[in-house]
Amino acid sequence: MTIKPILQLGNPNLYKISEKIHKSELSDISVVVQDLHDTMMEFKKNYGCGRAIAAPQINIFKRLIYMNIDNRSIVFINPEITYKSDKLYELWDDCMSFPNLMVKVRRHKNIKVKYFDLNWQEHEVEFEGDLSELFQHEYDHLDGILAVMKAIDKKSLSFKPEYLEFYKKL
């Protein structure tokens, strides 16, 4: 079990562009997948949320995203967004790299994603709504883009209410 520190907002490494993974790296990548799982589960234990994480968040600059939803894991190697709907929607987004902050962003309602799995099999999936926005958020990390950089306007930042509750108790 390896819990890695999650890079936090302000760390310049979060703005790096991650590299494509080669098939020959798969055994190293499966170790990284386990680290991403352990790190995200630890975050979930502490914050009660966390459904996906991108490798650069743990200082590994490879095009790798790990999702875990209802105890089902999906590993996305070298993902590519092959379709984005014209229809956009607005939501308050958050991130394990700034756990107490929310940012209002616009995301595509539907997307299609091509990726490789840990057996180097190619897949294509379609995401809608919250999974679509979750994937777009993680994908941006691979290109060094954070949700705060996509804030709709200057009033699109807010602390989470539970963070403020914490201060009320002091």
Ligand SMILES: [Zn+2]
């Ligand atoms: Zn994030």
